[in-house]
Amino acid sequence: MPMVRERSGVDKIAPYQAAKSLESIKREYGLSQVIKLAGNENRMGCSARVGEVLNQLNSQFAFYPDPNCTILRERLSTLHHVSSENLIFGNGSFELISLAAHAFLGEGEESVIPDPSFGWYRNVTLQMNGTPVMVPLKDFTIDTGRILEIISERTKIIWICNPNNPTGTILAEDQLNDFINRVPKHVLIVLDEAYIDFTEEPYFNTIDLIKEHKNIILLRTFSKLYGLASFRIGYGIGDKELIERINRVRSPINVNFSAQKAAEVSLDDEAFKNSVLDNNRKGLNLYYTELEKLGFPYIRSNGNFLLIQTGKEPVDNTFLQNGIIVRNAGEFGLDGWIRVSVGTYEENEKVIEVLKTIAERQTGRRKNDYETGI
Ligand SMILES: Cc1ncc(COP(=O)(O)O)c(C=O)c1O
Numbered sequence: 001m002p003m004v005r006e007r008s009g010v011d012k013i014a015p016y017q018a019a020k021s022l023e024s025i026k027r028e029y030g031l032s033q034v035i036k037l038a039g040n041e042n043r044m045g046c047s048a049r050v051g052e053v054l055n056q057l058n059s060q061f062a063f064y065p066d067p068n069c070t071i072l073r074e075r076l077s078t079l080h081h082v083s084s085e086n087l088i089f090g091n092g093s094f095e096l097i098s099l100a101a102h103a104f105l106g107e108g109e110e111s112v113i114p115d116p117s118f119g120w121y122r123n124v125t126l127q128m129n130g131t132p133v134m135v136p137l138k139d140f141t142i143d144t145g146r147i148l149e150i151i152s153e154r155t156k157i158i159w160i161c162n163p164n165n166p167t168g169t170i171l172a173e174d175q176l177n178d179f180i181n182r183v184p185k186h187v188l189i190v191l192d193e194a195y196i197d198f199t200e201e202p203y204f205n206t207i208d209l210i211k212e213h214k215n216i217i218l219l220r221t222f223s224k225l226y227g228l229a230s231f232r233i234g235y236g237i238g239d240k241e242l243i244e245r246i247n248r249v250r251s252p253i254n255v256n257f258s259a260q261k262a263a264e265v266s267l268d269d270e271a272f273k274n275s276v277l278d279n280n281r282k283g284l285n286l287y288y289t290e291l292e293k294l295g296f297p298y299i300r301s302n303g304n305f306l307l308i309q310t311g312k313e314p315v316d317n318t319f320l321q322n323g324i325i326v327r328n329a330g331e332f333g334l335d336g337w338i339r340v341s342v343g344t345y346e347e348n349e350k351v352i353e354v355l356k357t358i359a360e361r362q363t364g365r366r367k368n369d370y371e372t373g374i
Pocket residue numbers: 039040091092093094095118161165192194220221222223229232233234
């Protein structure tokens with residue numbers, strides 16, 4: 001039977017490989033217990049207030065939610081000192097990334113994407129029949145100099161993931177400011193700040209950038225620090241005309257009621273946020289200390305994840321046998337590396353135990369190779 005004729009360009013889009021859900025991993029590998037450290041989720045869960053509040057609100061579940069996220073909008077506009085018109089909400093920042101491309105990228109126009117970085121930028125570019133222009137990282141960091149060199153008349157969007165997923169590197173304040181000042185004003189800069197709360201050193205207030213530059217949108221998410229990944233809610237901050245343009249391609253009721261309420265109560269729970277940040281810093285420090293001892297190279301991270309070079313031999317199965325799922329960074333073009341989300345302290349210790357067995361195996365092999373003269 002002949003296939004329905006698809007829109008041109010759809011054939012070029014490879015299905016996006018999102019991190020698998022916990023349940024599907026358990027089924028696939030026949031495991032009853034899994035420590036999932038492959039999706040940069042929050043292993044501390046979310047604020048206990050979320051469940052309490054949603055339980056009291058079930059009389060609302062049959063109604064459509066507020067299409068404007070009014071209460072959350074007011075809360076965030078106060079928190080960030082921006083007008084409510086500077087904000088747009090999405091079904092996770094995944095959706096906001098799509099909306100930015102839908103609003104601004106036309107057929108044959110270029111979108112500049114550091115590589116490796118978050119994979120969805122390339123996917124949405126292809127959805128619009130745009131041309132992805134990949135710019136390799138330099139020393140695991142976004143190469144702003146190279147990006148400036150390749151901007152052309154056809155460039156419409158530049159995607160800057162800061163801190164960058166999967167490397168965890170961040171641009172210095174001066175470097176970011178200098179870069180933004182040199183990008184032509186007709187080019188949209190999407191500053192994806194999914195991990196901005198986890199920076200090693202306090203970062204400058206990037207929200208001020210939108211007051212000076214009309215061509216920037218910042219993307220933030222409730223999935224990471226707040227642990228609300230299952231609810232699907234993120235937001236963008238930008239000049240009001242930019243936001244108004246993106247709103248034109250947004251589906252009218254894109255953020256569900258529970259997500260809005262969960263986000264509202266999460267903003268108030270300072271103790272939970274502090275515990276997440278504290279756990280993240282302690283977890284990363286534990287990794288740094290142990291990785292130094294084991295001799296595995298790693299990249300210091302500004303996110304809730306860490307890139308570790310374990311070598312050519314695949315290690316996914318060794319982790320799986322221990323009930324742990326990590327991300328093989330070969331998927332991002334970093335062969336021989338894994339990306340591990342920071343877990344609870346005990347989970348991090350378990351990962352380190354597995355790394356120890358891998359290190360021992362590798363040392364044994366190197367020793368054997370030497371002894372047998374290979
Ligand atoms: C850099 C980056 N941007 C956006 C997202 C999507 O986040 P959300 O859950 O808000 O859709 C992720 C998810 O991991 C991410 O790593």
